[in-house]
Amino acid sequence: MAEGDTILRARRRLAEALVGQSIAVAAPDPRGRAAGIERLDGRTLEAVDSRGKHLLFDFGDLVLHSHLGMSGGWQVYERDARWRRPRSAAWAVLSGERADAVQFGGPTLRVLRASRVAIDPQLARLGPDILAPDLDLAEVVARFRGAERSRALGDALLDQHLTAGIGNIFKSEACFAARLDPRRRLADLSDDDLRAVLGAAREQMLAAVEEGNRHRLRVYKRRGPCARCGGTVSHGGQGDANRTTWWCERCQV
Ligand SMILES: [Zn+2]
Known part of the structure; x- marks a missing residue:
């Protein structure tokens, strides 16, 4: 189960592998296609942010929002490494210059306008992140x-x-x-x-x-x-x- 510590680690791994790069996006599983993630194809990933158990991928005016719940996960692989799960089961594949980030399962995977993040019902009401560097x-x-x-x-x-x-x-x-x-x-x-x-x-x-x-x-x-x-x-x-x-x-x- 992904708690805040797991998400913060995932965020660091994902950012290290992909931030600042043009990302090729694929959605082998229909759940990813339903989320419309292919709209992000070819965009530059500006940053990866975490808020509690939520991950936010900043693609400029679009944001990919992921929540893994009890069962989901993000895995990062060097190009050509063998994946632990079949590609056909991946909801999202984000490919940078040398690495692929792959997402399987979970309750939330969606694309939203960056301008919506501040008023989104799932995100706007979150309390302070217990792991925030400047937590009060x-x-x-x-x-x-x-x-x-x-x-x-x-x-x-x-x-x-x-x-x-x-x-x-x-x-x-x-x-x-x-x-x-x-x-x-x-x-x-x-x-x-x-x-x-x-x-x-x-x-x-x-x-x-x-x-x-x-x-x-x-x-x-x-x-x-x-x-x-x-x-x-x-x-x-x-x-x-x-x-x-x-x-x-x-x-x-
Ligand atoms: Zn005791």
């Missing part, structure tokens, strides 16, 4: 303070309108690091609690961007006792989408 954590805490007070912490952390980029893994890990029970209501948490859990999410995700792995996971999908205190690790669904959260019954209160 106090602003994010204030957004949580303004949210429905009966919401559970674990559910609110996934709300991309409060802050963008956190997914199921780092929701659980950040609550564990801050020793907070993800089932607690926002009304029962102090500003310090919120700062601690949001700061932990940011720190863990930035580390994952640099390290490119998640081997330091301590509670997510943990089988067996808590690595910190030996207590029981539980899991359960939260929020309207019933997304699974993992926590320790003893050391998260």
Whole structure:
């Protein structure tokens, strides 16, 4: 599953391979053709931007918007390298001078006018990116303070309108690091609690961007006792989408 750290890494890889080049665009799978991505063929890719879990490819007055959801992915290959999946399954193939970027699956792939990005319903309401270099954590805490007070912490952390980029893994890990029970209501948490859990999410995700792995996971999908205190690790669904959260019954209160 692509959370903000995965997307930021993809953005860097894609930008390094393709920015500043004239891009040949192909859509082998009908989903890419339906998205109209062939309109981008021959244009220069000016930049690749990420906002939480969203990727935006800047082609001047047109923008390619990608959201990978649970199942999608971008892969970057040197020219003539063997792809891990068949070309016919690719929704988008962006070919630069020496590399091909290939996209498979996911809920969103579309082309929109650059002038629409600021008012687009999917993009305009996103909260601050938890990985933004200039993130103002106090602003994010204030957004949580303004949210429905009966919401559970674990559910609110996934709300991309409060802050963008956190997914199921780092929701659980950040609550564990801050020793907070993800089932607690926002009304029962102090500003310090919120700062601690949001700061932990940011720190863990930035580390994952640099390290490119998640081997330091301590509670997510943990089988067996808590690595910190030996207590029981539980899991359960939260929020309207019933997304699974993992926590320790003893050391998260
Ligand atoms: Zn514990």
